[in-house]
Amino acid sequence: MFKTIKNDLPASIVVFFVALPLCLGIALASGAPLFSGLIAGIIGGIVVGGLSGSKVGVSGPAAGLAAIVLTAIGTLGGYENFLVAVVLGGIIQLLFGVLKAGIIGYYFPSSVIKGMLTGIGIIIILKQIPNFFGYDEESAWDFGFFEIDGGNTFSELFNIVNNIHPGASLIGIISLALLILWDKVLSKKHKIFEIIQGPFTVVVLGIIFFILFKNSDLLSISQKHLVSVPIPEDATSFLNQFSFPNFSAITNTDVWxxxxxxxxxxxxxxxxxxxxxxxxxxxxxxxxxxxELLAQGTGNILSGLIGGLPITQVIVRSSANIQSGGRSKMSAIIHGFLLLISVILIPRLLNMIPLSVLAAILLVVGYKLAKPALFKKMFNLGWKQSVPFFATVIGIVFTDLLVGIGLGLAVGIVVILLKSYQNSHFLHIEDKSNGKHKIKMSLAEEVTFFNKGAILKELDSLPRDTYLELDLTKTRYLDYDIIEILEDFLFKAGERNIDIKLVSKRGVVENPSSFIQFFKERPKSKLSLS
Structure with a gap:
């Protein structure tokens, strides 16, 4: 893990600055103590990050659970009773892992996953625009369309005009401009701009701005527009911030x-x-x-035992990690330690960070998730990909994450049913003649995203020094998701010394570059190979 520390350390700092306000904001939206969000972020980074098999995923409190937490705390009669449910939920997740329920994730089509990423990107942008201008900082962490203050995502945008804060807006605009300049120009000019990340620079700049103008009538930034980390006076007051589950409530049916x-x-x-x-x-x-389910279950058990919110792997922090060059799980682990160290040693310094600066960082993250070019690409792939994609995006923006994903999945299933996926299984035959691994994989007539898990598992388990013959002579329909898996597999095939021959009615292709070109020549998403 330490081989890529030069990539992971800068990435962890970016993830830390993204995670800090999210942990606090999600705790606020959940009606839980602010410190509970930090506990979940710390455990999500250190414990789940260490146990997970993901190299770039980052875990912590999730906005998607905020409504469940808010309702449950009231229903169960207090936060300590709710923590019992968090611990039990972690145990149930361990059981899911043991029962190998993780394969469920592979049954979501690529168009829905891309729609989820894009929808979250749009939500981040819409939610952070008010915060960027120093208005309504609380709604920035409430990721549902209808917000806890009675408004909705778009009503907050209309209210900005009469509520712009000059100081917060100015440092937000400067930060956003610097981040774009750093990413597009400076990082390509000199190595120093890769070592020192743009987000870290704008945070330092934001603190300096706050200190310089804190007595200014026009540009001073009020406390409600700054990060708000709980500040313990001594070791005892720090420990008093932890809550512990009331296990006498375990017999309550509502807890289960x-x-x-x-x-x-x-x-x-x-x-x-x-x-x-x-x-x-x-x-x-x-x-x-x-x-991953085992790691998440362990994390939730520990989080519940010491007063933390429920934990999931979260796309905002994970995508920020990837975009910042994170290569191994060390970036997630280090970000967890940074959260822990900072809330103990420098909470007052953290409370000088303007929220508009962090909003600028999140605006860049949101844009990279929802680039305009992606909409054009999905449209050009044809209706079988674009309809579930746009349904997911619209559902997430106007409802919430799970409803949007459910809508996209339902549309995706209807699309596949229209195409008919009978006999969509594939056949795998292994031949070890002449002492060589020679494997023939024959795909059936109809191959859809329902086969993703099985095909991915088979390709990932191929031994080194293998000669793979991929037979598509009987295949009439090959789903775009399967093509993506095959193209991703080509990325690793060279490293594992795997030679590939593709056999179809169009002929035989034996080198990887021609193999990729073969798929790129398919018209949109029709992919009729007959």
């Missing part, structure tokens, strides 16, 4: 219902995030999903 709800929703969010993270990972790592 909440526990199953947390386990189910947290596991689903995690598996979807794993799939999405692997999709945008430039190194195409494959995360073992059952191990």
């Amino acid at each position: 219902v909440t526990a199953f709800t947390i386990a189910l929703v947290a596991s689903l969010e995690t598996l979807l995030c794993v799939e999405a993270t692997d999709k945008i990972d430039p190194h195409k790592n494959v995360t073992p999903t059952n191990r």
Whole structure:
């Protein structure tokens, strides 16, 4: 893990600055103590990051669970009773892992996963614009369309005009301009601009701005527009911030219902995030999903025992990690230690960071998740990909994460049913003649995203020094998701000395570059190979 520390350390700093306000904001939206969000972030980084098989995924408190937590605390009669449900939810997640339920994540089509990433990117942008101008900082961490203050995502945008804060807006604009300049120009000019990351620079600049103008009538930034980390006076007051579960409530039926709800929703969010993270990972790592459930379950048990919120793998922090060059799980682990050290040693310094600066960082993250070029690409892939994609995006923006994903999945299933996926299995034959691994894989007539898990597992388990013959002579329909898996597999095939021959009715292709070109020549998403 330490081989890539030069990449992981800068990335961990960026993730830290993204995670800090999210941990606090999600705790606020959940009606829980602010410190509970930090506990979940610390455990998500150090414990889950260490146990997870994901190299670039980052875990912590999730906005998608905020509504469940808020309701459960009231229903169960207090936060200590709710913590029992968190612990039990973690145990249920361990059971999911043992039962190998992680394969569920592979049954979500690529278009829905991309729609989820894009929808979250749009939500980040819409939610952070008010914060960027120094208005309504609380709603920035409430990721649902209808907000806890009675408004909605768009009503907050309309209210900005009469509520712009000059100081917060100025440092936000300067930070955003510097981040863009850093990414597009400076990072390509000199090595120093790769070592020192733009987000770290704008945070330091934000603190300096706050100190210089704190007595200014026009540009001073008020406390409600700054990070708000709890400040303990001594070791005793620090320890008093921890809460512990009231296990006498374990006989309460509502506690068990909440526990199953947390386990189910947290596991689903995690598996979807794993799939999405692997999709945008430039190194195409494959995360073992059952191990991820075991790691998340362990994290939730520990978080619940010491007063933390429920934990999932989260796409905002994970994508920030990838975009910042994170290469191994060390970036997630280090970010957890940075959270721990900072809340103990420098909480007053953290409380000088303007929220508009952090909003600028998140605006860049959101834009990279929802680039305009992606909409054009998905449209050009044809209706079978674009309809589920746009349904997911619209659902997430106008409802919430899980409803949006459910809508996209339902549309995706209808699309596949229209195409008919009978006999969509594939056949795998191994021949060890002449002492060589010679493997023939024949795909059936119809191959859809339902086969993703099985095909991915087979390709990932191929031994080194293998000669793979991929037979498509009987295949009439090859789903775009399967093509992505095959193209991702080519990325690793060279490293494992795997030679590939593709056999189809169009002829035989024996080198990888021609193999990729073969798929790129397919018209949109029709991919009729007959």
